Amino acid sequence: MIFPDTLLKEVRSITRRFFELPFEEKTKIKMTAMTGFRGYQRIGENVTEGTPDMHEAIDCYREVTKGMYGALGKTMEGCNQWPLNPPNFKFLMEEYSSLCTELARKIMRGIALALGGSPDEFEGDRAGDPFWVMRLIGYPGVSTANGTDIPANDTGCGAHTDYGLLTLLNQDDDINALQVRNLSGEWISAPPVPGSFICNIGNMLKIYSNGLYESTLHRVINSSPKYRVSVVYFYETNFDTAVEPLDICRRRTGGSKKFERVVYGEHLVSKVLTNFA
Ligand SMILES: O=C(O)CCC(=O)C(=O)O
């Protein structure tokens, strides 16, 4: 597999071009419940822990056809909504998401080995048919976010953990806005490293590993005057799989299960429904 460096830049630049379009154009692919919450959301529409987030986004999910997962999948049924403008958008993003899927699967094989399992630990019923989510996000610079020149440090994305297994986060090279909370409870910067991804651990990997991997709390505060773009790909388990600590991880962490089993699709749906309540 080749993951060209240029593709990382290209997906961010085409995303930026989309967000530069007039609102009327962007809202042609407005996110609604009818499309399984896929599409464009304006600034402030996404809510984290009750506070509107200062970002706009296009949300994409792996396609879910009617009846595919019965009642469990109903909320997420639908196809992605791609803009016709800029041209080539759909093609580029589909190529990007499939390369991310391949890359994340390989990283998960390494993580499985690191946990003391077989490389196939996350294949089959667990994540052999992985669900994925992709969010193309734009964060206004400070002076445009609040209509004044006073940097108000508006929260671009409130503190949260990611839902699935592994996140591949591709952020603008020149803006320091992503922060993660370390074990001492301090917020530290996760600066961009050009040509690379930031990988977050998600809630499902925390459960599988019985806490050996932590799903790190993170947030975004864009205090720069520049508009910031990030393209975030989330690699998940199978939609309908029930996730619980792996025996190999339980044995390495004192023997008992630290987490209850969670059906990934239920976890996702509960998050999606509260994000846009
Ligand atoms: O924009 C970013 O860098 C992070 C976004 C994020 O954490 C998310 O969408 O889950």
Ligand SMILES: [Fe+2]
């Ligand atoms: Fe996140």
